[in-house]
Amino acid sequence: MTSAQESTPPDGTTPVLVTGFDAARRMLSERRTSKVLDAAAMGLSPELGDAMLRMILFLDPPDHTRLRRMVSAAFSAAHIEALRPRIERVAAGLLDAMDGPETLDLIEVYAWPLPLQVICDLLGVPTDSREEFRAWTAIVAGGAAREHERPAQLTRLLGVIRGMIADQRVHPGDGLLTDLIAVREEQDRLSDGELTSMVFALLVGGHESTASLIGNGVFRLLEDRERWNRLRAEPGLLPTAIEEFVRFDSPLATTTYRAAAETFEFDGRTIAAGTPIGISLAQANRDQSRFPRADRLEMDRVENPHLGFGHGTHYCLGAPLARMEAQVAFAALMNRYPDLDLAVPVGELTWRSDFMRTLPSLPVRPRGTRPN
Ligand code: HEM
Incomplete structure (x- = not known):
């Protein structure tokens, strides 16, 4: 599964969409991103x-x-x-x-x-x-x-x-x-x-x-x-x-707004300052490499470090x-x-x-x- 890929740009800049579990988890705690919106x-x-x-x-x-x-x-x-x-x-x-x-x-x-x-x-x-x-x-x-x-x-x-x-x-x-x-x-x-x-x-x-x-x-x-x-x-x-x-x-399938606060390298690609970054929690939570039988719903799954929250x-x-x-x-x-x-x-x-x-x-x- 791709860990960081480009998705369709809604506004001219090309956002990055992170999908793999490991990459999603790292991006969620990536200090070189910012969540501050440009209200204007x-x-x-x-x-x-x-x-x-x-x-x-x-x-x-x-x-x-x-x-x-x-x-x-x-x-x-x-x-x-x-x-x-x-x-x-x-x-x-x-x-x-x-x-x-x-x-x-x-x-x-x-x-x-x-x-x-x-x-x-x-x-x-x-x-x-x-x-x-x-x-x-x-x-x-x-x-x-x-x-x-x-x-x-x-x-x-x-x-x-x-x-x-x-x-x-x-x-x-x-x-x-x-x-x-x-x-x-x-x-x-x-x-x-x-x-x-x-x-x-x-x-x-x-x-x-x-x-x-x-x-x-x-x-x-x-x-x-x-x-x-x-x-x-x-x-x-x-x-x-x-x-x-x-x-x-995952109810929140993709995370809320965040963008690169500075230009940085992530999993072999350069993410330019200002690039919007989405993280697909839905895809990360179905990552086969992290969750055994990821596409099966198991109500007694005890080890379940999902990223849904x-x-x-x-x-x-x-x-x-x-x-x-x-x-x-x-x-x-x-x-x-x-x-x-x-x-x-x-x-x-x-x-x-x-x-x-x-x-x-x-x-x-x-x-x-x-x-x-
Ligand atoms: C099943 C229900 C819920 C799900 C799946 C969910 C999911 C999430 C996720 C994924 C984030 C992080 C978003 C990001 O990093 O972009 C978040 C943040 C947040 N959620 Fe929830 N949420 C749920 C219920 C609630 C409830 C019941 C409340 C409060 C009444 C709440 C209040 C918040 C707040 C205030 C934040 C921001 C926290 C921060 O920025 O420090 N959420 N939620």
Whole structure:
């Protein structure tokens, strides 16, 4: 498998796409790359550009190091574990609402709303803004057809986020945003701009990827009913099964923006300063030289150093939360609807495979019986 190859240039410069596991891992921690965006070149308004530029995902050390250190406690595995009952309540509410119709789109009623409601709950988004949040995150997440709506909608989203920060400064809540507001390190604390960008990053980074993990995983369980039955019989397999779903159908198929900060040699080729660099996590995670039987989904794969959550400096901040949400989502669904099955033949489902690997829809029958 090629480790670094050229892909189609979208903008005149020829980006490099790294695909092999070993090269991907090295490139993810390559210090001669930068994640800082050129907001002006992207045509962003100053307000939006500012919010994007302060996002943790688009900072380099030492700015990144400071921010990451300040927010990491709020995202530690122990801190996230304490949120489990709240996530279970969200899942139970969505499963209640699935009781009735013979056929449903699992993405629409479960995989997509679950992480959104969780993040809204954790951030303390006012209940009457939640529907709007749903629309906004769809826009933030992409939807090229709605490109023209983005600037105005995003500006409104930033306004609501600022309002939440101001409100929770005066009336502390019991969620992540209040925790982030309270972070102090010696004389240092997060500014309103940093907090706004952090909330923005959590929405952008945490919603669609987690929804994809849930949707992709449910599909894999139903595609081969033996898997569904096995996981129901052996719920202890859930943690390794979830890692395997992330490896096998990596939700973030290609990494976010990064470019060469200087000209450097990488695996025998020269990468010129400024060259955009993509890393295909999806291909790295199926690299036969790293994963035995890479093209087989094995829910009990114990040694699984996949790169689905990235690696190095920008390793996914929300990984403990995503894992917890997935655990709750799969367990609650299997318990509540043990006969759940696909409502269409496997061959009729279509994947979206751009930088995300995701199923836009997954028709299911909560009470079973798949058509032939
Ligand atoms: C299955 C679900 C998820 C997947 C597959 C995923 C994947 C990733 C990957 C691959 C990166 C690194 C990107 C790069 O280097 O270009 C990343 C970073 C990040 N993720 Fe996730 N993510 C998931 C869920 C979440 C959740 C639930 C949150 C928070 C609510 C979150 C917040 C972030 C943040 C803030 C970063 C940037 C970290 C930094 O720059 O230091 N993610 N994620």
